[in-house]
Amino acid sequence: MPLLSTTDKQAMTHYARWTSYWQAAPLAAVLLLFFVLPLVVTFIVSFWSYTGYSIEPDFIFDNYRDAFDRCIVALPDLCTTFRTYLSTLRFCLAVWLLTLVIGFIIAYYLTFEIRTTTIRLVLALVCTIPFWTSNVIRMISWVPLLGRNGLVNQALVGAAIIDQPLDWLLYSNFSVLLAFVHLNTVFMIVPIANSMSRIDRSLVEAARDAGATGWQILLHIIIPLSKTGIAIGSIFVITVVMGDFITIGIMGGQQIASAGKVIQTQIGALQFPIAAANAVVLLAVVLMIIATLIRYIDIRKEL
Amino acid sequence: MSEGRSRSFYVLSFLFGLYVLFLYGPTLTIVALSFQGPGGGMTFPMNGVSLHWFRNLWAGIGVPYVVDALLNSLKLGAFVTVLTVVISLMAGLAFRRSFRGQSVLFYTAIASLTLPSIIVSLGIALEFQIIDQSVKAVGDAYEIGAIQNSYQTAMGLMSSGLGAHLTWTLPFGVLIMFAIFNRFNSAYEEAAQDLGASSWQTFIHVLVPIIAPSLAGVFLFGFTLSWDEIARSSQAVGADNTLPLTLQGLTTTVTTPVIYALGTVTTGISFAVIIVTVSVVVSLQKRRSRHGSDAGKGLV
Numbered sequence A: 001m002p003l004l005s006t007t008d009k010q011a012m013t014h015y016a017r018w019t020s021y022w023q024a025a026p027l028a029a030v031l032l033l034f035f036v037l038p039l040v041v042t043f044i045v046s047f048w049s050y051t052g053y054s055i056e057p058d059f060i061f062d063n064y065r066d067a068f069d070r071c072i073v074a075l076p077d078l079c080t081t082f083r084t085y086l087s088t089l090r091f092c093l094a095v096w097l098l099t100l101v102i103g104f105i106i107a108y109y110l111t112f113e114i115r116t117t118t119i120r121l122v123l124a125l126v127c128t129i130p131f132w133t134s135n136v137i138r139m140i141s142w143v144p145l146l147g148r149n150g151l152v153n154q155a156l157v158g159a160a161i162i163d164q165p166l167d168w169l170l171y172s173n174f175s176v177l178l179a180f181v182h183l184n185t186v187f188m189i190v191p192i193a194n195s196m197s198r199i200d201r202s203l204v205e206a207a208r209d210a211g212a213t214g215w216q217i218l219l220h221i222i223i224p225l226s227k228t229g230i231a232i233g234s235i236f237v238i239t240v241v242m243g244d245f246i247t248i249g250i251m252g253g254q255q256i257a258s259a260g261k262v263i264q265t266q267i268g269a270l271q272f273p274i275a276a277a278n279a280v281v282l283l284a285v286v287l288m289i290i291a292t293l294i295r296y297i298d299i300r301k302e303l
Numbered sequence B: 001m002s003e004g005r006s007r008s009f010y011v012l013s014f015l016f017g018l019y020v021l022f023l024y025g026p027t028l029t030i031v032a033l034s035f036q037g038p039g040g041g042m043t044f045p046m047n048g049v050s051l052h053w054f055r056n057l058w059a060g061i062g063v064p065y066v067v068d069a070l071l072n073s074l075k076l077g078a079f080v081t082v083l084t085v086v087i088s089l090m091a092g093l094a095f096r097r098s099f100r101g102q103s104v105l106f107y108t109a110i111a112s113l114t115l116p117s118i119i120v121s122l123g124i125a126l127e128f129q130i131i132d133q134s135v136k137a138v139g140d141a142y143e144i145g146a147i148q149n150s151y152q153t154a155m156g157l158m159s160s161g162l163g164a165h166l167t168w169t170l171p172f173g174v175l176i177m178f179a180i181f182n183r184f185n186s187a188y189e190e191a192a193q194d195l196g197a198s199s200w201q202t203f204i205h206v207l208v209p210i211i212a213p214s215l216a217g218v219f220l221f222g223f224t225l226s227w228d229e230i231a232r233s234s235q236a237v238g239a240d241n242t243l244p245l246t247l248q249g250l251t252t253t254v255t256t257p258v259i260y261a262l263g264t265v266t267t268g269i270s271f272a273v274i275i276v277t278v279s280v281v282v283s284l285q286k287r288r289s290r291h292g293s294d295a296g297k298g299l300v
Helices: A006-010 A019-045 A062-067 A080-113 A117-132 A135-140 A151-158 A173-197 A201-209 A214-225 A227-243 A246-251 A259-268 A272-296 B007-034 B052-058 B066-094 B102-114 B117-141 B145-150 B157-182 B187-194 B199-228 B243-253 B258-291
Strands: none
Touching (some): A019 A272, A019 B066, A019 B117, A019 B157, A062 A272, A080 A117, A080 A173, A080 B007, A117 A173, A117 B007, A117 B199, A117 B258, A135 A173, A135 A246, A135 B007, A135 B243, A173 A227, A173 A246, A201 A214, A214 A227, A227 A259, A227 B117, A246 A259, A246 B243, A259 A272, A259 B117, A272 B117, B007 B258, B066 B157, B066 B243, B102 B157, B117 B145, B117 B157, B157 B199, B199 B243, B243 B258
16 A cells, blocks of 8 residues: 555656665564564463573473463452453553543643644643653652652641541552553643644534534544544553553552563563463453554554 | 633643643652752752762762663663664655555554563563574584683673664654655655756755754654663663663662652753754754745745
């Protein structure tokens, strides 16, 4: 499928036929060596066995049996793996809802309430800059606010709203959720704002002239036409949270399990084939989620 | 659109303000706390003002290799940035014409951006472990002394680490290039060629100047994403640690404001790169509007 208009291509017919191939070769090589092959290797190694210091070619299903240790026979009780996935999915859902609502509001504000392009660019930059700074630092920066002696507790105790400092503000599900939203809302804002910027303003004007209320315009014009942006943002946010082990590790005080953290722990124990089997399972779950969302998207139309 | 501001504008402006506070507030608190006096703790109130914790940081904070990690990250970031700009530009040019496999390549790049980093990182680690085991096996089988005595691993900052970072930075670069070339008017190139410019001259004197601001954008993404990368590096950098990885380790062990000082330095470097890039882009745009004000507005 051609990506550009025919006139554009005609203009370049004098380029040698193989030009595109050598120009695309470095990208293809990097992706093949450091993305495609590693995925293939992971899949293969998930059937291998291992000793204390090396992995051995084999064809066994023990690693998968290990990953789902007594999961089926124990039903309806949930085994560790199912519980971990359930907890991770719960985080996904909560983070997705929060980032969607916040991201949609910010994108709407930037696109429809800001009238000059310069100010819109500056405000969009203000929202994006933190994305270019360190995530670990941005997580640590909650410590002076949420800690036992942090600002929030100082304020609450000072205002006599509570007598004892709250313990659940930091290293808890709450702080993990807060950090996820803090770090990932930008992934919703950018694609949704991009979709919204393509909405023909005359549609909105026409609806208003025909007597539609603000809510009706939002519900019947803006949300349906932002669908692609919402889907792209959702894919980003959900895949980030599904595979996360850093945010949950730092903000959960290394006490909360997640699908990604399980893999990290097994790598730490040098149980590579088991980690590989778990990675394949995680990959399958993520791909199913993406497959559901991707129906709403043609990424290339968005660029 | 000349009516006065509606109520929703003020409500949304207020929400936007809250969001910005939420984004920047925490970072500002640790920047403030990093300038505490020697007796300062992990939270407010501040205990005097000094550069004590920065001196402490530069002295190595009693944790080895912090400065090494910083230099590792700078070096890796520089390589990743240059490669990201060059490879993305080349790929952007390639995608201007249709070629066999272009859809597969494009969606592979998108997949590389989307799939969980822990999986990519593990995959690269496994790939290099298999390489190592194979090399050692060959060394033993043919009794190659050089391998038997000195070969350790192919894994390292500049092999597996570099690759891991590129799988994260390149998709952003490719997307930016796609966005720019989708709107690119090739009439400028045709004009240059009609006037007898070679392909190379057209590239250097026409195409690159026009897309320079976007290349600066790719540069910005390349460096900042590499500088802060942690999930993909986690299993794939080998023996040398990068700064974010070291920092992650310190979060559980260090309980003094020195970790805030490190945070201030890291964020400062990110901001320096962002400000320089944004200024370059703005000045490029200004220069263009000064010198080429009639471009695209003539009788073409």
